[in-house]
Amino acid sequence: MDSALGKNPTGGNAGSAGTGIEDFDIRAYLRLDLMPHFMCPGCGHGIALRALLWAVHELAIPKDRLAIVSGIGCSGRVGAYIDANTFHTTHGRPLAFATGLALARPDLEIVVITGDGDCLAIGGNHLIHACRRNLHMTCIMLNNEIYGMTGGQVSPTTAENRMTTTTPAGNTEPAFNACALAAAAGASLVGRGITLQTPALKNLMKEGLAHRGFSFLEVISDCTEIFGRKNDLGSSPEMILRQKSQMRPEYFGNVVDEPFRPNAMKTGILSRNERPEYGDAYRAAMVSTRATASHGHG
Numbered sequence: 434m435d436s437a438l439g440k441n442p443t444g445g446n447a448g449s450a451g452t453g454i455e456d457f458d459i460r461a462y463l464r465l466d467l468m469p470h471f472m473c474p475g476c477g478h479g480i481a482l483r484a485l486l487w488a489v490h491e492l493a494i495p496k497d498r499l500a501i502v503s504g505i506g507c508s509g510r511v512g513a514y515i516d517a518n519t520f521h522t523t524h525g526r527p528l529a530f531a532t533g534l535a536l537a538r539p540d541l542e543i544v545v546i547t548g549d550g551d552c553l554a555i556g557g558n559h560l561i562h563a564c565r566r567n568l569h570m571t572c573i574m575l576n577n578e579i580y581g582m583t584g585g586q587v588s589p590t591t592a593e594n595r596m597t598t599t600t601p602a603g604n605t606e607p608a609f610n611a612c613a614l615a616a617a618a619g620a621s622l623v624g625r626g627i628t629l630q631t632p633a634l635k636n637l638m639k640e641g642l643a644h645r646g647f648s649f650l651e652v653i654s655d656c657t658e659i660f661g662r663k664n665d666l667g668s669s670p671e672m673i674l675r676q677k678s679q680m681r682p683e684y685f686g687n688v689v690d691e692p693f694r695p696n697a698m699k700t701g702i703l704s705r706n707e708r709p710e711y712g713d714a715y716r717a718a719m720v721s722t723r724a725t726a727s728h729g730h731g
């Protein structure tokens with residue numbers, strides 16, 4: 434897993450690495466032998482990948498302790514480019530794989546990379562139970578409002594009236610608010626970021642990684658080539674600036690309305706609910722059961 438650049442800025446020891454943008458070289462965290470990557474020009478998933486690896490760099494998480502679990506989709510494919518322990522699993526099931534991994538290897542920092550289809554459609558059941566259990570992991574859902582990899586079918590986050598391959602007359606289904614869903618299901622940290630603000634997104638990911646328990650982070654990530662084209666949203670710079678028109682950065686205050694632009698979607702940490710981590714509780718219960726059993730047998 435050593436970097437193709439021949440240096441590993443994470444150093445294998447937390448605290449020994451540099452932690453500024455000036456010494457962050459994303460190439461040291463990527464599998465360069467897999468380049469060129471498969472993402473379309475303007476795809477937000479690449480920006481989200483950069484923010485994640487920047488967060489990993491600043492937290493000095495050793496590559497050997499980092500496990501990336503991803504599902505199927507353009508979002509799922511992103512994980513494979515990371516030079517760490519990576520599992521490219523089945524559609525909708527990365528949280529199920531990650532659950533087993535987190536219980537067997539509590540020493541790992543587990544990051545699940547999933548898409549809005551992967552996480553909320555076929556994988557919706559796994560999401561609500563992962564939120565309920567509160568195992569220590571960070572689930573990053575890249576929301577591009579569409580099934581990108583399979584050619585642009587409608588997803589649970591596609592806004593009403595939007596054009597997709599399967600909604601040629603416009604989408605008539607209401608969209609899920611993934612963050613509200615995760616919070617209601619019990620996720621102990623919930624946040625949302627946009628790819629337009631990469632440093633803020635990196636900071637959000639740092640908070641998610643540092644939080645002990647299940648962190649759910651939604652990243653608004655543009656699909657320029659399919660969703661953008663089908664909905665006449667313009668070039669990738671136009672699309673990414675559109676994020677700004679709908680969302681107000683946390684530092685302007687999520688509560689202020691006038692005269693700022695409409696705050697259709699809040700960003701930053703949306704909810705935090707500190708409670709016992711499932712793996713800790715499970716291991717403690719096993720230890721006390723074993724102690725009782727061995728005591729009982731003399």
Ligand SMILES: Cc1ncc(C[n+]2csc(CCOP(=O)(O)OP(=O)(O)O)c2C)c(N)n1
Nearest residue numbers: 505506507508524548549550551580581582
């Ligand atoms: C069991 C199963 N059903 C369907 C598929 C086809 N499939 C692959 S990716 C995908 C949708 C991915 O969409 P999303 O999670 O939003 O990710 P994106 O590609 O947009 O990043 C589907 C339906 C599959 N691989 N496996």
